[in-house]
Amino acid sequence: MQIMIDIDSNTPMFAQLIEQIKKAVQTDSIKPGDGLPSIRQLANDLNVNNKTVAKAYQLLERDNVIQTKGYRGTFVHPDAKANCSFDLNAWVFEKLSETIETLRKAGATDSEIRIAFGDVINNRTFKEKEA
């Protein structure tokens, strides 16, 4: 498995990592149980920050594509191939599309929608905007 990172790409580096590792799983380039390079090592090889690799690994583990076993390292998840096919971000995109379409049809301004969205995601209860 070889990973290439394009610094000048429009897609962020951690996303490139996720893409390529998923592709490696889908093409059987790496199989369940295989060990992945450690965060520090991969970061060093690619000349990126540890946190960038760690971010990619965390998201991959959340999606059950890889598994981290503490001090023992990181491994490909048993059901990696199946879990690769589900794209959480695509699903999030769809759900938000539906909701926003509803709000727009109700006459809400994009600006209003954006503000309400910001309030919700920052756990600001409605109309409670302090100084």
Next chain:
Amino acid sequence: MQIMIDIDSNTPMFAQLIEQIKKAVQTDSIKPGDGLPSIRQLANDLNVNNKTVAKAYQLLERDNVIQTKGYRGTFVHPDAKANCSFDLNAWVFEKLSETIETLRKAGATDSEIRIAFGDVINNRTFKEKEA
């Protein structure tokens, strides 16, 4: 009907205008058919920009609280009092809360949700991020 604007308030000026006009309707301080000050005049009285007043008026008209009759001026909507009770922004807030809660429970990161939201509301089709 008297309107007061607090420049230093945390709530934007156009929102203050909406609040006070709605309150004036709810307290029968102004009644359906009554004429409202013109945009330019109210802006001048309050020492704010025309566009700030215009924005408030447009939102009030969308919510059927007031009615603009072109060159004849702006008037209180026949069903103003009833339409005042419905707060579109509160409804938008609720709808977004439900959706975001669903997404969070599915494991989506707030950052991921924010990015997807930005893509949707800017009419960027999924994963089509050009340079």
Next chain:
DNA sequence: ATATGTACCCCTTAATCACACGGTACATAT
């Protein structure tokens, strides 16, 4: 000692946005 994932603290960069303002112009009708 060494390596593992992980969790904090800090920072810079570029981008986006709400809010408000300024000006200019238009068709409408008085």
Next chain:
DNA sequence: ATATGTACCGTGTGATTAAGGGGTACATAT
């Protein structure tokens, strides 16, 4: 002429964010 709502061009300010980096530390186990 004058006033109405409306639409378009622009400006600037302050806030928020993603992405990435730098550093330091921890418990775990070899």
